[in-house]
Amino acid sequence: MWKFIKKHQNIADIMRDKGLAKVGDGLVNLCYSLAKSEVLGEATGEKVRDSVLARALRATPIYSHISRRTDTGAAADAFEAIVAYLWLTEKTTTETLVSSLVERLDIHSEMNRTQESEVAVEAFQNMLEGLIDLLPDS
Amino acid sequence: MWKFIKKHQNIADIMRDKGLAKVGDGLVNLCYSLAKSEVLGEATGEKVRDSVLARALRATPIYSHISRRTDTGAAADAFEAIVAYLWLTEKTTTETLVSSLVERLDIHSEMNRTQESEVAVEAFQNMLEGLIDLLPDS
Numbered sequence: 001m002w003k004f005i006k007k008h009q010n011i012a013d014i015m016r017d018k019g020l021a022k023v024g025d026g027l028v029n030l031c032y033s034l035a036k037s038e039v040l041g042e043a044t045g046e047k048v049r050d051s052v053l054a055r056a057l058r059a060t061p062i063y064s065h066i067s068r069r070t071d072t073g074a075a076a077d078a079f080e081a082i083v084a085y086l087w088l089t090e091k092t093t094t095e096t097l098v099s100s101l102v103e104r105l106d107i108h109s110e111m112n113r114t115q116e117s118e119v120a121v122e123a124f125q126n127m128l129e130g131l132i133d134l135l136p137d138s
Numbered sequence: 139m140w141k142f143i144k145k146h147q148n149i150a151d152i153m154r155d156k157g158l159a160k161v162g163d164g165l166v167n168l169c170y171s172l173a174k175s176e177v178l179g180e181a182t183g184e185k186v187r188d189s190v191l192a193r194a195l196r197a198t199p200i201y202s203h204i205s206r207r208t209d210t211g212a213a214a215d216a217f218e219a220i221v222a223y224l225w226l227t228e229k230t231t232t233e234t235l236v237s238s239l240v241e242r243l244d245i246h247s248e249m250n251r252t253q254e255s256e257v258a259v260e261a262f263q264n265m266l267e268g269l270i271d272l273l274p275d276s
Binding site: 001005006017020037038045046084 | 139140141142143144155157158160161163164165167168170171172175176178179180181182183184222232233
């Protein structure tokens with residue numbers, strides 16, 4: 001379907017693709033918005049912080065594929081690129097991504113942003129763990 | 139599929155739903171990112187400006203359903219809420235939304251942001267025109 005996707009040979013190559021990260025930014029924000037809306041029972045949404053995605057990535061074995069000196073922004077980009085790649089190549093769907101977030105998104109409307117971020121890290125970690133086996137050479 | 143959607147009786151009611159606008163913000167940005175990537179032939183993306191969505195809305199008959207004194211932010215929210223409502227209720231799909239943008243998104247990589255915004259207004263107007271008949275009481 002998507003003409004613009006480049007074929008990637010391995011995980012590291014996907015994680016370095018800054019264009020994919022831009023597509024993934026929109027996708028990750030939409031999925032989080034849908035998951036949060038499902039959990040709270042009303043439509044809502046906001047931008048996911050880079051620090052949340054970076055911490056989720058660092059908690060999975062995928063982190064071994066990038067440099068230890070990668071900063072928060074680059075780690076979040078790598079997370080977003082992975083999700084975009086698997087979604088664009090139809091290895092996963094919006095519904096599957098949202099479901100994996102909802103499983104661990106134990107939030108309620110009285111939480112402040114810091115508390116919500118803590119829970120969101122676990123939800124994104126769960127999402128990424130469900131995607132590992134779908135990546136090339138893993 | 140989505141438990142959190144409230145039933146809306148008419149267009150004005152949908153356009154005032156600030157929660158739907160938040161979901162729609164993520165959806166609109168993702169669709170624009172996908173459309174721009176398709177047109178340019180490489181993955182890319184960015185946040186769509188409120189002014190682009192507001193101008194697109196004002197160019198369609200749907201604009202008659204909101205107050206003339208609505209500011210740019212509220213008009214963009216109304217646009218986003220409409221797209222979110224029709225997507226969440228499965229009256230449209232990501233693919234359909236992206237295709238309607240691509241039809242009019244005559245951009246190239248040398249355009250500056252102002253030039254791109256001019257073209258993007260037409261693309262979003264085209265998208266919204268394709269959605270009008272899917273809305274309640276229209």
